[in-house]
Amino acid sequence: MSQPDTPRPDPLLPADAPEWRDGDVPVSPRFDDPYYSLENGLAETRHTFHAGNDLPARLVDGFHVAELGFGTGLNLLATLALWRAEGIPGTLRFTTFEAFPLAAEDMLRAQAAFPELSDIAAELAPFWQQNARAFSLPDLQFTMVVGDARQTLAAWDQQADAWFLDGFSPAKNPELWGADLMAEVARHTAPGGSAATYTAAGHVRRALAEAGFEVTRQPGHGRKRHMTVANMPLARTP
Template identity: 65%
Template sequence: MPPADQTPETPPELDWRDDVIPVSRRFDDPYFSLAGGLEETRHVFLAGNDLPARLCEGFQVAELGFGTGLNLLALLAAHRGPARVHYTSFEAFPLSAAEMERAHRAFPELDEISHRLREQWATGTRELKFPNLTARIVVGDARQTLPGWQGRADAWFLDGFSPAKNPELWSDDLMRAVAAHTAPGGTFATYTAAGHVRRALADAGFDVSRRPGFGRKRHMTTGRLPGL
């Protein structure tokens, strides 16, 4: 049972590919790249936001779509300095610790930190603490939860399921909420180069760029909010 003040959680509906890659039945989409999930995360979300180079004391990362926690794990593995980083992720259908453990078998190089993540997750807490990072997972539909968030991100990981299959997480209104919760000079990165997503982010105020994608994906999208 979740704590009384915690939003009741709706579990995902999963199939498994190659025994370790979770695939959402609801959205008919895998949680990470079949061609190399960790490599894609590093290419898209870390390099796309110029991380870990930009990390400094109080730096705020925000994310749409926590999924298996892979993006958080990749950031933890890359962040070697003492600067305390804050991480906020919005997730509607959180995996169980057992489901995460199964998915994390695909990334043995992350075993130590993934074990720390799952150990905390299994207790029901959605605030995860690591030596140089604190992560808060906000459970619920981001269209309802993001507007009330009090933070402003220095970097966004936009990692919802495919816009064609999960359009709600890429709507114009939600992209405006992302921009409203971005610090001046803040950035975003996403694997998708869908035209309507790029236009929505540009209309929300970001300077949007198309960059080479990972693997077979020709393009991805990054952007910066003017101000610094």
């Protein structure tokens, strides 16, 4: 396990302390929205982000997942668990963009709601407790880019194979779903890459399509009737 760099102050203040509902479901007072599904956050991650991006079938050494909205870190834990369960050799790359990182104690409390991920949660806990924003394990290269994604993504010099678009709902957090940002997601997607999100909002689907993705509406998780899957063609139209 690598050692994180010496903690440095983040350019933005941490998120407001979450409110806790139904036991241990964190809700953002800033956006009045839960950090994950009230029904089953892990099942939603698997349905929306894993199946939506055709994982694990596409996982190979160096596969790069990028995410808008780190939240509690549930998507990272679930994806690393999937990687290990499938026995994928090599390293998973995971980059997440987050404006308001949760405090370590809140992240760990939220993650404790998913006992099947407890081993991985415990393995990564020291990094959150040291305010690490980048670290490496033998099978994981993790980076958190802190700041407003409307600025930080434009400055990013890499491309992702799969995107998890997991900001708070478009109605409550419209800044993370605008057409300009969806265009940046497309620009930072490798040919043949993909994106998936729990929302089926028409303006989000249109923005992804206008940015060059082939967009489909698919059955959503739980009570969500639909979700969005977007695939980037291998050869982009000029």
